[in-house]
Amino acid sequence: MAIIIDENTNVLVMGITGRQASFHTKQMLAYGTKIVAGCTPGKGGVEVEGVPVYNSVREACENHRIDASVIFVPAPGTKDAAFENLEAGVPVVVIVTEGVPVYDEIQIVAYAKRKGAIVLGPNTFGIVSGGKCKIGIPPNQYFVEGNVGVVARSGTLTYEITGNLTANGLGQSTVVGMGGDRAVGLTFIDVLKMFEKDPQTKAVVLIGEIGGNNEEIAAEYIKEMTKPVVAFIAGKSAPPGKRMGHAGAIIERGKGTYKGKVEALTAAGAKVAPLPFDVPALVKEALGMK
Amino acid sequence: MAIIIDENTNVLVMGITGRQASFHTKQMLAYGTKIVAGCTPGKGGVEVEGVPVYNSVREACENHRIDASVIFVPAPGTKDAAFENLEAGVPVVVIVTEGVPVYDEIQIVAYAKRKGAIVLGPNTFGIVSGGKCKIGIPPNQYFVEGNVGVVARSGTLTYEITGNLTANGLGQSTVVGMGGDRAVGLTFIDVLKMFEKDPQTKAVVLIGEIGGNNEEIAAEYIKEMTKPVVAFIAGKSAPPGKRMGHAGAIIERGKGTYKGKVEALTAAGAKVAPLPFDVPALVKEALGMK
Amino acid sequence: MKMFEYMGKELFAKYGLPVPKGRMVTNPEEAAKVAAEIGGPCVVKSQVLSGKRGKAGGIKFPNTPEEAKKAAEEVLGMTIQGLPVECVLVEEKLKIDKELYMSITIDGSAKQAVMIASAFGGMDIEEQPEEHIIKKHIDPELGMHPFFARDVVRRMGIPIRSPHGQEIVKIVQVLYKICVEKDAELVEINPLVFSDDRVIAADSKVTIDDDALFRMKDLPFVDDKTPEERAAKDLGLSFVGLDGDIAVMANGAGITMGTLDTLQAFGGTPANFLDCGGGTGREATAKALEILFGLNPKAVFVNIFGGITRCDDVANAVADVYKARGNKFPVPMVIRLIGTNQDAGRAILKEIGVEAYDFMEDGARRAIELSKA
């Protein structure tokens, strides 16, 4: 088991003929991901790393069962690519692209909700079910099979912490990148619920950041969880961010600080690691390991 | 029992201060309908037939549980009124208004689907659960409690046939007006499924018309139904309608004729009444009455 | 409301869709002038709402301004399927490499707009096999997006990165924009033509939703209604002329059809369909009765089951007409009247000596009897 994706997931790569996408297609194939199709309008018929390319998602779906798509197309075309996948009924859409306009993101998230699909990103490193399937851009060698679930907003910090877990003999069930942007498909709570149900997952690492109130909301659910949660929140030393007029202040009303998040998580029973490399020891403790 | 509405349904009347709406509010109250609120922006605080009027649906919902709304506002404001009710979470919206632009109807129907709400109309006479609750404009005296379910596209033809049923001692569980417009909230099949499940309903009368393929699609479901269906299709004598360019012909591809509908219904096991006043005898036969 | 070809093309042009060079004219001299501006072979197309213009000789292909003048003279005098030609469209004659078909209309069953496209357009489009026809419904909450258009192009078998493919991607999106912004029930291009690298709308058919006219005041329309249809429409009613001798008025489309069906089943012949449903008042009902008298039927059958329509309003209208006509009806009247305020209505009729029927079938039988007397 694992969450969202596993060794049977058939993957479509959007924009596969691009430089980044073809590089990461190779990396994903090397990880063992079942990439069955690519899509670049007008390039239908060619192959990239042995993967057949189609002109549209519909065409790919006429020829393969598609369980998940990963989007590498530039920001101006990301909304269209996401809509194309969601409209065709693809149940998991991973949007790696950075710099997507926030109103586009809002529309993508709303449509995904209506279609009952899972969207990771925009601006996500992707998702890895340890040893089974990698969709996105993380470096392969730091992600191995195991029983720690990881959920994060930010990319490289997740490699850092996951790399530390792996180095300490703690493999991962699934590592989920929700995306670093303002409006992304999932919230911590959505992913925590999946980990709570997943038999493979024995402990969860939550990697958060200052800003927003996603972590505070997650803390409410962590209270009910049977599985231990270890958290790290980045941004303890950051100066107060720039505010969005009065509106930002009215919405946040003092939420979103490092202190507030740590207090909420601690009160909910999560262990909060002071620094990124403190995470593995806390996970071992939570799992009753030495 | 009955379908969609019953004696416990709390009703909101949109545009209640208008001439038609206030007249029909009185009629509905006389039928026994529990009208708990009305809404006309800017008229909040007054009463119509003893019913309190609010400025918005949200305000009405803050003061009452609203189970169904009926919309009497003029066509240019109908979409907004429908959206207002659906957004506020009203689960049944009855749109009496005629002349609503078809693109507005399409949007109303789509939003209702997303919200999981039932929309009757636009251009419907409404709905009556015999002896319990009437929402809409039909004349009270022809609708009495019983075990015949009626579902129809057109209004007065339904009064005609229901009046005949009542005159023949055949009361109704619920009489559902889906609305006469091109894009309405329900299809025959939606309502047939509800009648099939409703313990009070013992037989169903389907009142259709030429055009479209709603009746043909319904016939597919009628095959599976355990309850007898009697149908009347209006328009046997009508000349071929005006076509919408080639597009209309391509969409219909010969469907929508009187003959085609009667054949489909008959093949599905429904009894088709040649004329409106033939319906009661066929219903009695279907129910094993003399 | 419908548009002439040239009106639709002007609308297309406003939205940036490619249409042939040319314009509408109402006299031969202007036609020659437009042909001179085009400076080459032209088409002179009669502007009537009929699909049989070509077969009727309403489309000509002049090569010079002089020929264009002559062609316009001929066409402007014609009547095609009973419709007089009052204007013609003079356009460049296109080199036609390929004819395609493209339209958006409403699919009532799906409750959505639907795009219909085919790489096999032209006059035979309705006879094309299903596999040559592409139908894609448009999610009203999602709207139209490039991916939709690209998939249409792919399914038409046109390379997406070709000039034709790129142009069609634009056209598909603009057509939906027109539909939504102009409340078009139908926007149809047949044929959509490949002419060298260009893709051009060689014809147009546009129908605007009657119900949306309140917000579409700036658009031109063709009034293709008969005088009776027009008179009824002005009263907010719906009229269709038929061939028989019993004039019919009922309240509601379904009951009106049911009344015609009943008359026909009993051996009568209806002269018309007139739906006076939806709370039509006394005055409009009286005017509607005058429309019926104007048909010179052998009998009139009024079949009212009052709901939102009030029986007293209808009875008063009947009495008004009776009195206005010098206390008589020009043809025998049969009235069936029940429902809302029926007692008041019947009392009013009784005063002018009319006995209302309770049942439609009885009224229908009596009307047929009178029509055959």
Add this chain to the structure above:
Amino acid sequence: MKMFEYMGKELFAKYGLPVPKGRMVTNPEEAAKVAAEIGGPCVVKSQVLSGKRGKAGGIKFPNTPEEAKKAAEEVLGMTIQGLPVECVLVEEKLKIDKELYMSITIDGSAKQAVMIASAFGGMDIEEQPEEHIIKKHIDPELGMHPFFARDVVRRMGIPIRSPHGQEIVKIVQVLYKICVEKDAELVEINPLVFSDDRVIAADSKVTIDDDALFRMKDLPFVDDKTPEERAAKDLGLSFVGLDGDIAVMANGAGITMGTLDTLQAFGGTPANFLDCGGGTGREATAKALEILFGLNPKAVFVNIFGGITRCDDVANAVADVYKARGNKFPVPMVIRLIGTNQDAGRAILKEIGVEAYDFMEDGARRAIELSKA
């Protein structure tokens, strides 16, 4: 990107929103001219991106063109919170009967735009109790409709059929239209003023989504970035200046914050936040390093965990800078480098005598050591 008040008001005016009479000027003579056109008491408002303009004396109330000239002279020379005043807005002075608040912004938690409104606007809006604040999220698939606006008006306690109520119903809808059409992360009117029967936007705050600038080329913006922020932005990177002495570059916002947190936890003080994430190439990385040197730090800490970022690109950039500077670094460099192509990267560094660290914490400790040397 942000807009000066006058830019926001010009945008409002284009959308038909009511703004005070007046316009932006850059010299006192023009200010007098605008005041004369207005013909009565005026306001001269400094155009800077600061919320403290009034307290700093950046808003004046002249009664005559002469006074306006003098006021503009004073204000145009000022510096408010470090920002020089380069233009002023000269406007009619409004009679203020009531101050309200209205804005639309993005609520990331809800993943929707949210309208915030209050009948208690003005400078104290942030201190208003919750019950004075109306928040309504906007369903992106449904869009904005009159009912939404009417309910905002109702909840503000304003009669819907009053001139004020009717005007606000329009304003609410237009604000959302601006947000969607112009990709505005924030549109704020504080105060929205009742002035007799009029409702007027007495101030404006508009922020356009940086990520949408590719499709918003026609809008004016204020560049409020520091030179370093601007230089980083031009490279596609994100920079924030801080007070410490260790310059930091890492790849990814989270890891960069984590690096700062680690430095601080170990007793160091970061000089900046610089995220070079997302596959930044060799050349841009080298330029980013030069930005760091420009801060005159005591040490530089580069912390790279390569994913989409390639270690060899980063190492090459470091080597390039080293060579360009005459085979030395201007300040001590500490580099932690692992991930994609790490072996190639480390080999490149070794050639210029730099030994990369494996672990962030070791690199951080060394950088602090060097910064204190």
